[in-house]
Amino acid sequence: MEPNSKRRKTAEPDGASSWEVQPVLSEQESQGIRLMPVYAAPVLDKKETCRLVKEVSAVYPLSDYPHLKRIRACLSVGSPHPLEIILCLASLNGEQAGLRSLTELFPSGQVDLCGLGKPFLAQVPACAPLTRPQYEEAVLHWPVSFHENKRITQALKGCLFSPLEKAAMQNHMELAIHTAQQGARQGMEPVGAAVVDPATGRVLAVGHDCRGGSNPLLHAAMVCIDLVAHSHGGGAYSYKDHPACTFLHVDNNAQHPPLGDGLPYICTGYDMYLTREPCMMCAMALVHSRIQRVFYGTPSPHGALGTAHHIHSRRDLNHRYEVFRGILEDQCKRLARLSDHKESG
């Protein structure tokens, strides 16, 4: 897989803190913009613009495409006409669009064609842009409106987290890496995870992949979900053979309100740190567990949080969570490579 090369910092001499945190957005937010053909025409007489917009919109309202602006200003100096107007969609029912004359497009005579030039085909963005990169791509084709989500823009610029927060993130990921290494020494897949309550900064559970033992489904995320269950008086597995898998015993003296007995969705409000992107099973387990945020180091070839699927951001599931990648990416990548060697060797 090609590493994401944009905004890559040069490695610092000690190689310690040269990482950047990037948001893993939904599928719709991550993809490039899709184009569709429309008929447009030059506005030859600028004074007719207002009337033309009104009359053309009455015949072809384009109400499914509210992001499209009807009029485009032509910036080129030598342009014989200053403005262009979208008339209508060019391919209904997917049929191939050919050129049409004005009288073909407006056969009923509802529009006074005075001031309009010869129609031409233009490619315009089919959907409203959700992110600033999508917006910047979209307006290269045709002007669109954009309701910017400031938080996403900040996240994409890499300034969502303060240096203090980043230091805490690094600590938590170092813990996950360290645990992965301990697991690897037992012959397990070198994957580690940690669960943190961001409200208190407390680490609630640290675990490594245990699939090399008796249960092939004990991936690091599943282990950590169960360790959190243990810390709340539940749990399904014993970790006596894996001393590096630990959880915080929740004491009743904590400032926390007592956790209601039998509260099942025990990861509500928690963060999980994972050295590598989780698989489909683990990503969905985190939906069921109502995790709040996931931070991972390096992508997996078929990962379910950004690579092959976007399980964290599906509107058709009943819970969504935020995902960020790139925390201590180089170290996590080195860990992941360890497992590649093991599998091929």
Added chain:
Amino acid sequence: MEAAKRWRVSAGESEAWMDRAVHMAKDALENGEVPVGCLMVYNNEIVGKGRNEVNETKNATRHAEMVAIDQVLDWCQQHKKKPEEVFTHTVLYVTVEPCIMCAAALRMMKIPLVVYGCQNERFGGCGSVLNISSATLTDTGEPFQCIAGYRSEEAVEMLKTFYRQENPNAPKSKVRKKEFSK
């Protein structure tokens, strides 16, 4: 496909096993858990069974299928059999379509055939939300075959009963409120 031919089960056989799975789902319902029951059958013998244990274990991943998989692993250990050999010859009977998580787990265990009752509109991993059972996921085990519709009305009825009664263990989060307003 070879596997599909080998893993055809008779309708009578399915009815009989599904009957027992429905009983287990009823037991879950009576114990305040999501009413899903399942059996894993190997060589005409039940080697694992499960019902949801989410509330009991405070672990949201303890779905019936995950509980049953653990039992089969235990059974393999007791009978000194290789899990791979057993799971690749085991049929799962479950009252509700496995969710995305369980479908991925079943692939990784290489279960060849799943017989289920009703669809799982919320989380289904065998077509309802995603089609994990037949997807091309090179690092996630093997695809499996599904036969749907056995005792589905009863399975749906139990789910409806469960969701009608307010789950006292569900979190009172914003997300849940939104979900209920649907």
